[in-house]
Amino acid sequence: MRIIENYDNIPLEKIMGDEWDLIVLNKKVDKEKLLDWYNTIESTLIENKCNLHVNRELLKGYDKYYTGKERDYEYDTNAGPLRYLNSYQITWPVQRTGPLPPPWACNIELFPELKQYVDDNNEINKDIDYVNWVYLNQYIFGEFKNILEDFGYKYFRNVRIAQHLNGCELPVHTDGYVVRMHIPITTDDSYFYWGENKERQYKLLPGNIYIINTKLPHSTSNHGPVRANIIFDLDPDDIMEFICIK
Numbered sequence: 001m002r003i004i005e006n007y008d009n010i011p012l013e014k015i016m017g018d019e020w021d022l023i024v025l026n027k028k029v030d031k032e033k034l035l036d037w038y039n040t041i042e043s044t045l046i047e048n049k050c051n052l053h054v055n056r057e058l059l060k061g062y063d064k065y066y067t068g069k070e071r072d073y074e075y076d077t078n079a080g081p082l083r084y085l086n087s088y089q090i091t092w093p094v095q096r097t098g099p100l101p102p103p104w105a106c107n108i109e110l111f112p113e114l115k116q117y118v119d120d121n122n123e124i125n126k127d128i129d130y131v132n133w134v135y136l137n138q139y140i141f142g143e144f145k146n147i148l149e150d151f152g153y154k155y156f157r158n159v160r161i162a163q164h165l166n167g168c169e170l171p172v173h174t175d176g177y178v179v180r181m182h183i184p185i186t187t188d189d190s191y192f193y194w195g196e197n198k199e200r201q202y203k204l205l206p207g208n209i210y211i212i213n214t215k216l217p218h219s220t221s222n223h224g225p226v227r228a229n230i231i232f233d234l235d236p237d238d239i240m241e242f243i244c245i246k
Helices: 031-046 080-084 112-117 142-151 236-243
Strands: 022-024 085-089 157-164 168-173 179-184 190-194 200-202 210-213 218-222 227-233
Antiparallel strands (some): 022 210
């Protein structure tokens, strides 16, 4: 196992290296209050008002990927594991109401504020600078608000709620980020794996905050209840400052 936890000091060169998979922050969150926040979001915003499963016109060619809970329509068999995912943005270029899909999956005609990020192929550039994005007001309450205030709003970029539905198995991959943050919300039967052959297996537990080494080969699976995590990106220049927050 290659987990860093209960640390006093971690040299920056170690964090930027390849000798670890997960860092468990010393600072914890209130898992019961965070679950209450999530349940409120689900019942008042995602499920009843604007579920992506119901409002697939929000997406541009990605409706087969974002299924919602019922999953009662035909899949594109080429969609693969993405059909078991949902993702709801907490930060966005401007204030909006209702749950929003990842910017790269949006129907741009419905979201003109995203046109500044369109590349020559008329697709959203995934390498967006999220520094000036705003927090959507409907999410800023309860334990999530406490987390933002405890750590500082400035650290959290491209913030979203990611749901992995029963049957989700993401293949081994790497991401362009040095690190990504995960705050588990639900207790579930999902796992993270590191290594080309998934040789290192981890279970992320609510109450903890994890730094994920995304530049190494990793994957995930879920064969139980919906796995819900808060995910955000952390600027490499902020890593040392962030992990030392008490």
